[in-house]
Amino acid sequence: MTKALSWLLAGRREAATHLLLAPAALWLLFMLVIPALGMVALSFATNGPYGVIQWTFTLENYQRAFHPKYLPVLLRTLGFAGSATAICLLLGYPLAYYLSFRAGKWRNALLVGLMIPFWSSCLVAFYSWMIVLGKEGMLNNVLIHFGFLSQPIGFLYSPFAILLGLVYFYLPFTVLPLYASLEKVPRSYIEAAYDLGASRWTAFFKVTLPLSMPGVIAGCLLTFIPCLGDFLTAEILGGPRYYLLGNLISNQFLMAQDWPFGAALTSLLLVGLVAGLWTYQRWEESL
């Protein structure tokens, strides 16, 4: 009797689990898996005249993608994404540390403040930055007013502007995982380090930092990956000279009307990212 009952309950529990997971699973299926498969299929299709897709199998899109003329775009993209991630980490770690260890009653207010960039569309935010950074913009005016500059400088359409935009927008992606992992470091471990004679700096480098490494890695990945695919920042703040992978891809769809080539580039980016993540995970498991 009780056996049957527990079996029934277990069965119901399993059914409930499936039911609860269903919306998310369906969402992922229709919004991610099927479109991604469609895109991979598209990448093997032929681009006809006037951008009409012809479903004849070809590897030409991939051959074109490996053309050396795209190498500088790839390297530039890796360079910007890598530098933006590094800057985000350097700015974000102290910020996350402060939030977790020192902020006290201000913590929640500061966490909300950190989210402010997300309250407006990034398009709006980047146009605001254009206003700040332009030749007639606030930054130039202030610097000239206080005598740091005699002539306005073109802050806009420079690597500086792109990095600023990327860091501005992706910093919360770095800080939040860092904050979460620092929150999980038991304070008694740090006390134990002090107790055993470690100064504040030593305790930080020997205990807090190693224990927050999962957050460092998660934060870097969450910043680096979207930076790789970002095209709005370069489009609006960088101008045509600093053409990134994201711009190359978006142009295939929006301007060149070469969807199969765009799909091939996207598939390659996706494969590269998955391979990178997989390698990282294998490495982490081997520790």
Place this chain on the structure above:
Amino acid sequence: MADDAPLLELGPLQKSFGTSPVLRGVSLTVKKGEFMTLLGPSGCGKTTTLRIIAGFESPDSGRVKLNGEDVTDQAPYERDVHTVFQHYALFPHLDVANNIAFGMRMDKVPEDEIKKRIPEALSMVKLAGFETRRVSSLSGGQMQRVALARAIAGRPSVLLLDEPLGALDLKLRKEMQLELKNLQKKLGMAFVYVTHDQEEAMTMSDRIAVFNQGRIEQIGTPGEIYEMPKTSFVADFIGGANIFSARVLPGDPGRAHLLIEDEHEVDVPLDPGEVLPKPGKSVKVGIRPERVKVYYKDELPFGLLRFDATLKDSVFLGDACQIYLQMFKKAPDHRTIAWAGGDRYAVHDDLDVPVFAAVQPDDVYILEAEE
């Protein structure tokens, strides 16, 4: 420094968190090689005192002196004390050997000396050969031992232990109590040990400081605390006690003539140096349950204090039998507890029968004066 000079001197410590006072004048000295236990219920201030010694908290007033040097304003890492934390606080990213080496590396002990001391410390806590084990692969008891090894490897003047056995099961705890005591003797290191378990305190300590509400109620050897409790809190917390009110009556010097609960007149000897309030004042008196003998017939040995009582309840507990007595007609709800040996026959089925409760005069402890 002379051998009996205090190694650690505290006091009088005051500490509040917000508006609630946690310590209200705690003073304490610990001698070289002494096992001192801070005992008390949760919230009594014992852990705060330990954290002040370690340097994790600073007192609002009062000083901490270690080896004659005032260390009150020193950071934890400047003090020659190490702590064994309640939940071990072993570094999960380091293996056992590196956990133990951590403190020694901070103290700049040469690496070849560290290499010698790690197996030494491990064998002291009976974990020889565990050097390369990961912390996450250890059981609770093993983690406890590694935490201990890590703390003693740096050879601090004083080892602080914050309820280190609290997370272990009863059997393991009993084993570890004796082991800790032996280890402490072998090392000759002063231990300051925080616990709420009176049995643990009795088993291991050279001296016990009984804490209550931010004050030390009594400091003494386990024997003194048990045999001569000074307050009703101590009497009740250590071993349990029947506490009564008594009025002081005029009597002979060196003896106390008391009227217990306005009913029973007794005459008991005072401990040497014990001072009794003036006649007419009230005091609390305590009697240990195991010192109360119950007689069903009027055949009491000579010299015992005798109380007429009524048997109200009795409970057989295996190794003992707990008997509830009504001893006072004017306070009929007051229950006096007596322990009898684990004799099934001691369990009386007839309740509400008249019996005789008897105690040795010197088993009546005079506790604090009543306001």
